[in-house]
Amino acid sequence: MRAPSQSDIAAGEVLLAVENVSLSFGGVHAIRDVSFDIRKGEIRAIIGPNGAGKTSMLNVINGFYTPQRGKITFRGQTRSKMRPHDAAAGGIARTFQNVALFRGMSALDNIMAGRTLRMKRGLFWQMLRFGPAMKEEVEHRLRAEEIIDFLHIEHIRKVQVGRLPYGLQKRVELARALAMEPDLLLLDEPMAGMNLEEKEDMSRFILDVNQHFGTTIALIEHDMGVVMDLSDRVVVLDYGRKIADGTPEDVKQDQAVIDAYLGVAH
Amino acid sequence: MDILYKVLIDPFAQMVAAPDLLVQTLWEGLVGGMLYALIALGFVLIFKASGVFNFAQGIMVVFAALTLVGLHTAGLPAFAALALTIVVMFALAWSIERIVLRPLINQPDIILFMATFGLTYFLIGFGELIFGGDPKIMITEELYLPKGRINIPAFGGIVSLQKLDIAAAIIASAMVACLSVFFSKTRIGRALRAVADSHKAALSVGISLEQIWVIVWFAAGLVALVTGIMWGARSDVSFALDVIALKALPVLILGGFTSIPGAIVGGLIVGVGEKIAEFYWGPLIGGGTDSWFAFVIALVFLLFWPHGLFGEKIIERI
Amino acid sequence: MFYREVGQYKTSYASDLAIFPILQDRIGIIVIVIAAYVLGWTANDFVLNAMMIPFLIFTLAAIGLNILTGYTGLLSLGTGAFMGVGAYACYKLTTYFPGVNIIIWIIASGFFSALVGIIFGLPSLRIKGFYLAVATLAAQFFLEWCFIRIPWLYNYNTSAAIEVPSRTLFGIPVTGANATAETRYLIVLTIVIAMTWTASNIVHGRIGRMWMAVRDMDIAAELMGIRLLPTKLLAFAVSSFYCGVAGAMLVFLWYGGAESTVFSINQSFSILFMVIIGGLGSLLGSYFGAALIFMLPIVLRFVPPHLGIPVHAATVEHITFMVVGALIVFFLIVEPHGLARLWQIAKQKLRVWPYPY
Numbered sequence: 014m015r016a017p018s019q020s021d022i023a024a025g026e027v028l029l030a031v032e033n034v035s036l037s038f039g040g041v042h043a044i045r046d047v048s049f050d051i052r053k054g055e056i057r058a059i060i061g062p063n064g065a066g067k068t069s070m071l072n073v074i075n076g077f078y079t080p081q082r083g084k085i086t087f088r089g090q091t092r093s094k095m096r097p098h099d100a101a102a103g104g105i106a107r108t109f110q111n112v113a114l115f116r117g118m119s120a121l122d123n124i125m126a127g128r129t130l131r132m133k134r135g136l137f138w139q140m141l142r143f144g145p146a147m148k149e150e151v152e153h154r155l156r157a158e159e160i161i162d163f164l165h166i167e168h169i170r171k172v173q174v175g176r177l178p179y180g181l182q183k184r185v186e187l188a189r190a191l192a193m194e195p196d197l198l199l200l201d202e203p204m205a206g207m208n209l210e211e212k213e214d215m216s217r218f219i220l221d222v223n224q225h226f227g228t229t230i231a232l233i234e235h236d237m238g239v240v241m242d243l244s245d246r247v248v249v250l251d252y253g254r255k256i257a258d259g260t261p262e263d264v265k266q267d268q269a270v271i272d273a274y275l276g277v278a279h
Numbered sequence: 280m281d282i283l284y285k286v287l288i289d290p291f292a293q294m295v296a297a298p299d300l301l302v303q304t305l306w307e308g309l310v311g312g313m314l315y316a317l318i319a320l321g322f323v324l325i326f327k328a329s330g331v332f333n334f335a336q337g338i339m340v341v342f343a344a345l346t347l348v349g350l351h352t353a354g355l356p357a358f359a360a361l362a363l364t365i366v367v368m369f370a371l372a373w374s375i376e377r378i379v380l381r382p383l384i385n386q387p388d389i390i391l392f393m394a395t396f397g398l399t400y401f402l403i404g405f406g407e408l409i410f411g412g413d414p415k416i417m418i419t420e421e422l423y424l425p426k427g428r429i430n431i432p433a434f435g436g437i438v439s440l441q442k443l444d445i446a447a448a449i450i451a452s453a454m455v456a457c458l459s460v461f462f463s464k465t466r467i468g469r470a471l472r473a474v475a476d477s478h479k480a481a482l483s484v485g486i487s488l489e490q491i492w493v494i495v496w497f498a499a500g501l502v503a504l505v506t507g508i509m510w511g512a513r514s515d516v517s518f519a520l521d522v523i524a525l526k527a528l529p530v531l532i533l534g535g536f537t538s539i540p541g542a543i544v545g546g547l548i549v550g551v552g553e554k555i556a557e558f559y560w561g562p563l564i565g566g567g568t569d570s571w572f573a574f575v576i577a578l579v580f581l582l583f584w585p586h587g588l589f590g591e592k593i594i595e596r597i
Numbered sequence: 598m599f600y601r602e603v604g605q606y607k608t609s610y611a612s613d614l615a616i617f618p619i620l621q622d623r624i625g626i627i628v629i630v631i632a633a634y635v636l637g638w639t640a641n642d643f644v645l646n647a648m649m650i651p652f653l654i655f656t657l658a659a660i661g662l663n664i665l666t667g668y669t670g671l672l673s674l675g676t677g678a679f680m681g682v683g684a685y686a687c688y689k690l691t692t693y694f695p696g697v698n699i700i701i702w703i704i705a706s707g708f709f710s711a712l713v714g715i716i717f718g719l720p721s722l723r724i725k726g727f728y729l730a731v732a733t734l735a736a737q738f739f740l741e742w743c744f745i746r747i748p749w750l751y752n753y754n755t756s757a758a759i760e761v762p763s764r765t766l767f768g769i770p771v772t773g774a775n776a777t778a779e780t781r782y783l784i785v786l787t788i789v790i791a792m793t794w795t796a797s798n799i800v801h802g803r804i805g806r807m808w809m810a811v812r813d814m815d816i817a818a819e820l821m822g823i824r825l826l827p828t829k830l831l832a833f834a835v836s837s838f839y840c841g842v843a844g845a846m847l848v849f850l851w852y853g854g855a856e857s858t859v860f861s862i863n864q865s866f867s868i869l870f871m872v873i874i875g876g877l878g879s880l881l882g883s884y885f886g887a888a889l890i891f892m893l894p895i896v897l898r899f900v901p902p903h904l905g906i907p908v909h910a911a912t913v914e915h916i917t918f919m920v921v922g923a924l925i926v927f928f929l930i931v932e933p934h935g936l937a938r939l940w941q942i943a944k945q946k947l948r949v950w951p952y953p954y
Contacts, residue, residue, distance in 0.1 A: 075820055083912035100821030118806070119876065124807045131824040133805070136831070144800035147611060151800060193821065239912045332727045382930040389672060389930055392727050396866065397925025404918025412911055443779055522862065528731045565746040574735035581724050581732055 025088075028053045028197060028229050029074065034083030036253075043069040043252045044080070050198065057231045058244035059259075065250040067233045068176055070192065070198045074231075075100040075107050078181060088196075096229055102130060106195035110181045110202045110233075116175035120166060120262055123174055124157045126193030160188050163225075164173045164218060180211040188220065191226070198222065200232040204239060212236065216243060249273070290559035299436025304558045305551055310444045313451055315573075317506040319542035320455070320526035321499040326536045328471045328495040330388060331380065335394040337524020338402045339500060343368055343514045344507030348418060349410040350509015357421030368500030369493075376492045378441070384488070401517050412518070417511030424512060447509040454505055455543065458498070462539075467494060475525065497540030549573045602877035605730040630790065638784045643781050651780075653789045654846050659871040659883035660796050661839025666869070668800055669832035670812030671721055675733035675869040676840055679807075680742035681860030682710040682846040685750045685839025688759045692752055698771055699764035700784065703845045710841025711834040713740070718833030722826045723817075730949055737862055744857035758856040761849050772849045781850045788846065792839060797880055799835065808832050809878070840868075871922055874928050876935025883935035889924075893917055 030050040032060040034045045044066045051057045060069050074076040075084065076095030084091050087103060095105075106127075115123050132153060138146035162165055164184050169177060174185055183203065190198055203219065204212045216239055222228050234240050240247060249257040249264055251273040259262050264270055294301045297532040321336040346367050350360035368409045380497060383391055419426060425442035434440075462468040474481040474491050481488065509518065530549050534541025605620055607613040617623045636649065662676050686709035690702040697846050704916020717736035721729055744750060751759055763773030770776040770782060799805055807828050810818035848855045869889060894917045897931055901908045908916075 061720050062761055076822060078814070097819045098822055101820060107820050110816065113817040115810045115816050115817070118809050122806055125803075126810045126818075126823075127821060129803060129807055129810075132803045136799070136804065136835075139799050139802045139804050140795040142802055146802060147614070150614055151610045154614065158610070180781070189821075349789060375856025379926055379930075386929075386933075389726050390933060391927075392672075392730075393869075394781050394926050394929045396869070396873075397922045397929065400866075400870075400918050400920065404915045404922060407913040408765075408912065408919065412915070423795065525734060525862070528727075528734060532728065532731055567742060571735065571738035571742050574731065578720060578732050578735040581720050581728055 014201055019123055026053045027051070028088065030086040030101070031070075031074065032086070034070075034080045035182050036066075036073060036078055042253050044073065044250075046083075047250065047253070047255045048083075049248045049255060049258055051229060052246075053229055054223075054227060055227075055245040056219070058240045058247045059231060059250065060235075060240055060247060061239075061250035061256075064252075066253040067250055068201055069143065069253075070250065071107065071201055071233065073210060073232070075105050075199060077246045083185050088183065100128075101193065104196035105199065106190035106193040107184075107199040108186045108195070108203060110191050110205065112179070112186050112261045114174045114182055114186055116173070116187070118173050118174065119171050120172040120188070121157065121161070121178070121191045123185055124160060124192045128153045129187040129200075130193065155195075157192055160191050163191075163221070166190050180207055183211075183215065184218070187215075187222075191222065191228075196229060198228050198230045199267070200230060200234075202233050202235065204234060204236060214240065219243060233274060242270075280403065285563055286560070297436065298434035300558075302434050302438050303556050306440060306444075308551030308554030309547055310441075310447070310457040310550070311554060314506065314510050314523075314544045314546075314548040315526050316450060316546025316548050317502060317531045318508070318545050319530040320539060321459075321502045321506070322527055322531055323534075323537065323539055323542045324458070324495050324499045324502065328474050329380070329492050330391075330535070331395065332388065332392045333499070334392060335398040336441060336499065336503065337400060337401045337494075337521055337527060338406075338518070339368075339371070339503040340524060341516065341518050341520050342371070342402050342406050342507075343504040344417065344511040345406050345410045345415065345502065347504070347508065348415045348511070348516055349403045351418050351421065352415075357418055359419065359569060360418075361422070364504060365501065368504055369497050372493050372496035372500050375496055376489060381489065403521070407518065411536055413517035414426075414517035414519070417497060417508060417509075417516055419512045422508065424508075432486070443512050450505065451509070454502065455539065458502075461498075467491075471495060509528055523565050526573045532577040532580055534553065549576065598933065602678065614801075614808035618799060632787055635785070635788075637779055637786065642778040645782045648776070648892070648895070650782050650785050650851050651847075652784045652887055654851060655871060655891055656869045656884050656887040657795055658840050658843035659734045659793060659844070659875065659887050660793060660880055661836045662868050663872045663875075663880065663883050664796065664800070664808070664830050664839065666872055667876070667882075668805060668812060669808040669829060669836075671718075671829060671832065671837070672726065672730045673733040674730050674862065674865050674869065675736035675740070676735045677711050677860040677862060677864030678808060679714055679840040679862065680844025680847065680868075681744055681857065682761060682837075683707060684843035684855065684860070685744060685842065686710070687845035688752070688761075689750065691762065691764065695762070695764075696767060699849065700766065700788075701851060703788070704842060706845040707838035707841040707915030708891065710837040710844070714833040714837025714840075715830050717847075718830050721833070723827045737865055741861060743855055744860065756854075756856075758854055759848050761853045772852060778852075780787050785850050788842065789860075791882065792842065793880060796835075796839070802881070804911055805829065812878075846930060853896050871924060874935055876937030877907045877933065879935065879937035880936045881940065884942070889936065890921065893920060 015262065025028050027050045030048075032048045033045050033270075035045050035093065047066075047070065059070060061067055071079060073080050074095065076097040076099065079094045084093060085095055086092075086106070087095070089170075090187070090216065115126060132149055134146040139143065142150075161170055166184055166188060169181060169185075170233050174182060177185065187200075187203065200219070204215050219230060219232070220243065223230055232244070244261060246259060247257075247261050248255060248263045249267070251269075256269040256273060257267040302474055316529070318337055318340060321339065322333055325331055325333045343364060347364045351357055354470050355363065377392055380391075383394055397502055416589065425446050427442050429440045429442060429445075431440065438531040449576060462471060470481070470486045471491055473486060474488065481491075507516070527546075530542060532545075533548060534543075534545030553569040556572050557566065557569045589591070605618075607618065612618065617626060637645070640649070658680055661679075662673060665671050665673050683706040687699075687702050687706035690705060691697075691699055696700075712759065713736070717733060720732045724732065745757070748757070751757055754760055761772050764771050764777055769780055770824060771780060800808070807818070807823050810821070810823055811828050812824060815825060820827075847859070852859065871886035871890045872883065873886070874889055875884070876882025894913060897913045897917055897920075898910070899906075928935055
């Protein structure tokens, strides 16, 4: 098993870099020649108007889409594309814009599914559910329970997630991603559709994850207040291009960003 | 080497040596394929408008044919029986919409698919309970369908065509033409296509899903009736067709689930393919290959062209 | 009243992970198992032969299909053929190695089914839903054709059928004409209980979670590091293994001989209906579904005459079709999780009785 999170890269070093990535579907250019990096330990926000290519960017990073051009460097390894499995095995976890939980399973099973990659016992021991398999199951259950405590979802651990309210689903999804003990956590609009109170809770959790586990976080968010409060650095996309990159203060004053958000004609 | 000769060379030598047999086999394949195409057409109509994969289409064919023959046997004149059968098919479409589809709206596709298994079994039991399980003879003459054969001397032999098959081809073509016009030119047809693109969008511009679904299921029922008459005239009317009807599934894989031309071309390819394969290669492995040929072809297609010949490619989004 | 979990505290995660965490459930299961064995010695041949043996065998097949369709979300219409592979494999094995115990071959035949299942499961990487259903139909029709056209499979018997030879265990006839219903029932019961237990263990562990993850949201599963193809193929293999063993038992411990028609598409549908009515993704549901689908025609055949209503055998068959069809639609509409879910609701009601919540 790979040593979790406390890894070979020191804080401040580049954990992941995308260079000159372009992606198109048919004739539609989703991403054009975008480069940026994510440093170890930071909270990196990706913002931009609707259709700017933010979600596509996350999909490229964890290997769901294959970019036509460009390189991705993760933990010092450069490749032209990621494969979803390699991304997961390499320590990239992800939540989705429209919650992508395993709806038929309980919250606990969802979180335990997040530990799949770290569980090793094969079919034989699984069949017996005895000895090593049971020991492993209990061991990972302990880790799952830590995350459940951390996100305060003890009361719903045995509830089928399809029946949970939206806000709690988002939290279970975060829990499932955390169960992977990722080095890099990609959050696609973690606060979409939430009320103010839920947003505050979620912001707190994100900050806690970042500080408590030292997890590097890249997040897409529309709520500018949240972005400015949470993130260390911000990259701004518009029509698939990168138009700004820097600290929240820099980006806020950038003329291109203001134009993009206020809708100046191109 | 002998086996290579038998597989790779001998069948083609036979084709060249007896072109009349080849043409005869091709024709029979086309006629058989037409049946598959018509069943597949019923599938496509329903799938396009409701996203439901109607496994019961094959049984609707039998059910329509049985009703027609049953009503005639009960004493109605042929064309009155035909008219009443059309009414029955409408009633069937309406009940299916009411009882099966409406409560299952917004369920996953696979659930609706499995619901049509239930529909299939219900219709088999219902049809046999009312009309009896024994095979019946289609009322071909009463409906003024031609019979007998035309023998055309050609290709160094005689190619024999059934008049009925020719009539069937003409009627089927006319029906497809009508459906195409209906879909592209009429107001209801355009509404149908709107529903096919997006249920929600259709609802938001005030198209009634219920009505549309009754209409497509009724249209599919009419196609089933025509198919039932054609096919019943060639063999008996009985629920033994349900296994043959399953061959419409590989046809759809070839043609794509949403394309009417795809269903036709796919049906003909499957029909001709399995006849040729059985006639020239079947004897090498003991014959009876037509029970699985279509499915294995579909399997190969699925591996290399998962969207069929005419289907639309869907980009998965998350 | 008696069904309460008050006072039963779980003090370790291991005890919380037990399949039946509630004491009353554990007692209930033990009582049922003991009763099932006692039935073997007390019930008459008719009950064992016409009801219990086939019920248990179909339950095993339903569990197999449930692993594939209910847990992994892959719809298969080839169950009948996979059962057939098990039956024919067992026949060939016991023909070539008559000295080896038949029960070993019945279990081993599952591996042949598993292999065939993997081969026909390969397309599942690229296709799902009804596309996959068509792919499994290819397996169904192709294998059925093999059962008819390859005489080697049925030892060139003139009947074109498997003729089960006499085999013994510790000197007691187990298969063939001399085996008593009692012996066969006890063997079937033991195999089915053991395989239900292993199935339950698998679906409650890591592999079961991987299957359900693929079923519920394959994209998310992939991005969490679950490799889709091996996971799906494993489901095909385990599922076909169960079906294969069920098929071998069907011929060797129930029919005593069978033609290819036993493994037709109708068998596939019948098993699928057991799974749907019992409950997709529930092992207990497989028992309920098998009981309902298998018992329904028997009940329809024997109950009306007792009430003084004469019915023809053909009519019974037609009504069975209608009722089964209607039940499928009914369950899909009202309770997609089938009888198993109704059972759960009943248990929940019992837990809080006499209060409504």
